[in-house]
Amino acid sequence: xxxxxxxxxxxxxxxxxxxxxxxxxxxxxxxxxxxxxxxxxxxxxxxxxxxxxxxxxxxxxxxxxxxxxxxxxxxxxxxxxxxxxxxxxxxxxxxxxxxxxxxxxxxxxxxxxxxxxxxxxxxxxxxxxxxxxxxxxxxxxxxxxxxxxxxxxxxxxxxxxxxxxxxxxxxxxxxxxxxxxxxxxxxxxxxxxxxxxxxxxxxxxxxxxxxxxxxxxxxxxxxxxxxxxxxxxxxxxxxxxxxxxxxxxxxxxxxxxxxxxxxxxxxxxxxxxx
Amino acid sequence: xxxxxxxxxxxxxxxxxxxxxxxxxxxxxxxxxxxxxxxxxxxxxxxxxxxxxxxxxxxxxxxxxxxxxxxxxxxxxxxxxxxxxxxxxxxxxxxxxxxxxxxxxxxxxxxxxxxxxxxxxxxxxxxxxxxxxxxxxxxxxxxxxxxxxxxxxxxxxxxxxxxxxxxxxxxxxxxxxxxxxxxxxxxxxxxxxxxxxxxxxxxxxxxxxxxxxxxxxxxxxxxxxxxxxxxxxxxxxxxxxxxxxxxxxxxxxxxxxxxxxx
Numbered sequence: 001x002x003x004x005x006x007x008x009x010x011x012x013x014x015x016x017x018x019x020x021x022x023x024x025x026x027x028x029x030x031x032x033x034x035x036x037x038x039x040x041x042x043x044x045x046x047x048x049x050x051x052x053x054x055x056x057x058x059x060x061x062x063x064x065x066x067x068x069x070x071x072x073x074x075x076x077x078x079x080x081x082x083x084x085x086x087x088x089x090x091x092x093x094x095x096x097x098x099x100x101x102x103x104x105x106x107x108x109x110x111x112x113x114x115x116x117x118x119x120x121x122x123x124x125x126x127x128x129x130x131x132x133x134x135x136x137x138x139x140x141x142x143x144x145x146x147x148x149x150x151x152x153x154x155x156x157x158x159x160x161x162x163x164x165x166x167x168x169x170x171x172x173x174x175x176x177x178x179x180x181x182x183x184x185x186x187x188x189x190x191x192x193x194x195x196x197x198x199x200x201x202x203x204x205x206x207x208x209x210x211x212x213x214x215x216x217x218x219x220x221x222x223x224x225x226x227x228x229x230x231x232x233x234x235x236x237x238x239x240x241x242x243x244x245x246x247x248x249x250x251x252x253x254x255x256x257x258x259x260x261x262x263x264x265x266x267x268x269x270x271x272x273x274x
Numbered sequence: 275x276x277x278x279x280x281x282x283x284x285x286x287x288x289x290x291x292x293x294x295x296x297x298x299x300x301x302x303x304x305x306x307x308x309x310x311x312x313x314x315x316x317x318x319x320x321x322x323x324x325x326x327x328x329x330x331x332x333x334x335x336x337x338x339x340x341x342x343x344x345x346x347x348x349x350x351x352x353x354x355x356x357x358x359x360x361x362x363x364x365x366x367x368x369x370x371x372x373x374x375x376x377x378x379x380x381x382x383x384x385x386x387x388x389x390x391x392x393x394x395x396x397x398x399x400x401x402x403x404x405x406x407x408x409x410x411x412x413x414x415x416x417x418x419x420x421x422x423x424x425x426x427x428x429x430x431x432x433x434x435x436x437x438x439x440x441x442x443x444x445x446x447x448x449x450x451x452x453x454x455x456x457x458x459x460x461x462x463x464x465x466x467x468x469x470x471x472x473x474x475x476x477x478x479x480x481x482x483x484x485x486x487x488x489x490x491x492x493x494x495x496x497x498x499x500x501x502x503x504x505x506x507x508x509x510x511x512x513x514x515x516x517x518x519x520x521x522x523x524x525x526x527x528x529x530x531x532x533x534x535x536x
Contacts, residue, residue: 052440070444082437086459095455099445149445 001064003028003185004049004074004153008058011044018044020211021058024204026153031179031186033196035244036206037252042189043079045206046157049187050076072100075151079158081138083130089141090126093117093148100149116148117141120174136167140174147178153185161191169228172198180224193244197237198226205244207251215247315506323506340490342514349480349491350518356415356483357476361469364420368427368468369453372461378428389421393479397486407487418479422471430464431457463533470526477519492518 002025011019018041026032036042047053048060051070060067062074070076083092094113101109117126120140130138139159146154156175160168176199179186190196196203197220205215222236231237300317307314315323324342326333331343370377371385396417400410434457442452484493492511499507 050444052443070440070446072444072446074444076440076444078437078440080437082441084438084441084456084459086462096445099447099451 002026002061003030003063004187005061005064006045006048006058007061009048009055009060010057011041011048011053011055013044016209017211018209019048020213022212022214023058024214026185026187028152028185029183031188031199031201033188033190033200033203034206035190035193035196035203035248036212037208037248038191040206040209041212042191042206043157046076046155046187046189049155050074052076072149073152075146075149075154077139077142077146077154077156077159079161081130081135081142083138083141083145085130088127088129089122089133089137090114090117092130092141093145096145096149112148113144116144119147119178120144134167135163136171139163139171143171143175143178147182147184151184153187156186156188158189158191160195168195172228175199176224176226193241193248194231196244197222197240198228198231203240203244205247205251208248215251218244313505315509320506320509323504324510327507327510340495342492342495342510345490345492345495346514346518348489349484349493352411352483352489352491353415353473353476353480356412356479357419357473359412359416360420360472360476361423363416364423364468364472365427365465367420368424368465369431369457371424372428372431373457385421385424388417389425391417393418393482394486397483401487407489411483411487411489414483415476415479419472419476422475423465423468426468426471427461427465430461430468433464434460463530466526466530466533470523470530473522473526474519477515477522481515 004026006022006024009019009022010017011022022045024032024034034042034045044053048055049067051060051067051074054068062071083089084095087095090113093116094109097104097109097113101112104112114123114126117123120143122137122140122144125133125137130141133141139162143159159175160171163171172195175186175188178184179199188196188199193203200220203218203220205218207213207215218240220240222231222234303314304317307316307319327342331341333341334344367381371381372378393414396414397410400413400417401407404410404413438456438460439452442456447455480491481493481496483489484491485497488494488497492514496508496511496515499505499511
């Protein structure tokens with residue numbers, strides 16, 4: 001039985017049919033990346049898995065039981081950090097610890113919040129408010145907040161998409177390390193194929209919306225820890241990247257040719273492939 | 275060097291220009307009192323007659339003959355009570371309006387209809403209900419001044435970003451914790467704008483409330499001196515009311531700014 005499962009899920013938002021018969025099983029301890037274009041319904045997917053929205057049809061299952069509401073066993077890292085701006089970095093993390101692990105003695109909770117801030121390298125900034133932190137630091141706090149609540153699965157909704165390339169790379173390494181060390185089940189939603197390959201055990205592409213569907217799963221059989229510099233020369237990496245990119249582009253092509261008479265220029269395809 | 279001279283100059287101008295404005299108004303006032311409104315006391319006369327009330331601002335010569343700051347203090351006390359009442363009723367009401375669509379549909383029209391009613395209309399009703407001028411005055415202040423608090427709190431609650439509420443849901447915050455740890459802090463800047471506007475109205479209403487009830491205070495004094503034909507004191511009261519209102523607004527503005535920095 002999968003730890004977390006989408007079964008034949010249908011979801012519309014307003015007039016748009018976002019997801020069509022989406023089925024996906026996530027096993028315990030697995031790091032799954034869902035890759036898709038912007039607007040394909042990736043955030044909707046995370047909301048469904050988190051229990052923040054309900055499917056129109058089909059089911060979201062947690063250990064075989066239907067998910068009806070969010071719960072602390074499914075931690076979420078939001079795209080826009082969603083830190084509470086009136087609380088310090090420490091208090092943001094502490095709030096999560098305090099709510100989810102309310103039975104712990106206070107000192108224990110304080111230590112725990114401090115430990116997770118230290119884990120993301122922010123001990124020195126724990127008394128700063130989010131407005132005084134850079135984007136990368138904010139996302140680190142959000143990551144610490146999610147992890148400190150000790151979820152069984154971590155759902156990440158494009159956590160790095162708002163960051164500059166360098167910060168992004170260093171946080172990718174951080175996430176890779178945390179995933180490896182903690183052994184947590186992680187679902188990462190991203191629009192970056194390279195990021196998915198660098199981090200995930202398995203990649204599931206999501207076709208271009210509306211009515212997005214999952215493509216075939218791609219297992220990433222590149223040993224960890226993965227070195228981003230060596231990766232570029234790894235034939236497995238290059239093959240995987242071209243397969244997934246091809247799938248995504250094809251799905252958009254189909255979408256376009258079914259809605260618009262004009263097709264995608266060939267040059268754009270080739271450029272994206274290389 | 276040039277920069278500092280210029281900023282020094284602009285500071286001086288910033289001080290002199292308002293003084294010039296005051297001079298123009300006082301000039302017009304003097305002109306009016308000398309020409310077509312002879313009953314209007316001149317600025318000089320006003321100053322002379324007001325002086326005893328200014329040099330001994332806390333003197334108490336009798337129930338209706340006290341220093342201007344003593345009267346102001348009575349009024350401030352009354353406003354503080356009525357205003358507190360307005361906040362105690364207005365804030366929860368605003369939260370309910372902001373959180374529940376049903377509640378909003380039921381009560382929003384009533385709020386919109388009661389909002390523009392003048393203090394002069396509420397006071398007689400307060401007298402009928404409470405039979406005493408004291409509580410009637412507080413009722414009037416509260417009824418007139420609560421609306422900005424109600425509406426801004428409701429707006430603030432409606433403007434709490436969905437992201438914050440999602441965080442609360444994921445962390446399974448209880449309803450009370452969500453209210454006090456997420457919604458209240460998120461809505462606070464809006465609420466404070468409401469508090470500030472409410473205080474302005476509460477101070478505006480005090481004069482009407484004291485005039486009609488004859489309670490001692492800066493508004494009661496104004497009305498009594500009108501009846502006693504000491505018109506200089508009307509002007510003294512007007513200036514006092516204006517200055518106090520200005521200072522109150524500045525204080526609230528400063529607090530509001532601090533809340534908005536984060």
